Amino acid sequence: MNRLKKWIRYVPDRIDDGLRYLCGRMSPDVRLICVVVMLIGFGCLSIYMTVSSIYHIGKREGEQLQIEHIRQMELHRGINKDSINIKNQVDYGEPKKSGSATGERCNA
Incomplete structure (x- = not known):
């Protein structure tokens, strides 16, 4: 480790001496x-x-970024047994006259 510290101090001093020698020879x-x-x-x-x-800000990212339109979700087309589906809700009020399962249960 001690050798590394000496080398780190030696190299900048050597560069400094070389630049001073070159600049000293110039008028x-x-x-x-x-x-x-x-x-x-x-x-x-720099300018x-x-x-x-x-000038090049966003130029490359714009080529790589591809925008897709939002697609409609593909839902299962089977029988819905959700309790939140209006068609499957049971009416506990007056019986329906259409003869549905709920109406038959109320008449029995």
Whole structure:
């Protein structure tokens, strides 16, 4: 672990020394031109990435997203034995005159 800490400290120092050596060999005018060119280049790249990402928002998701219309549920067409179905409710009031099962029970 101690070796890793030394290596982590050594690498940035080595990079820093290399940059100082390269910049030290340049004249102040060349350094200024280099900094301005890098500033303009990175600024243009940043603006391009921002505009490009705003332009492409939702473009790919829209192609992948497919909207289906809601279909009617397929219900079983068998005999309903629900107590909430109006046709199957038993009328405990007056007997029906149609001769149904409930009417026969009331007359008996």
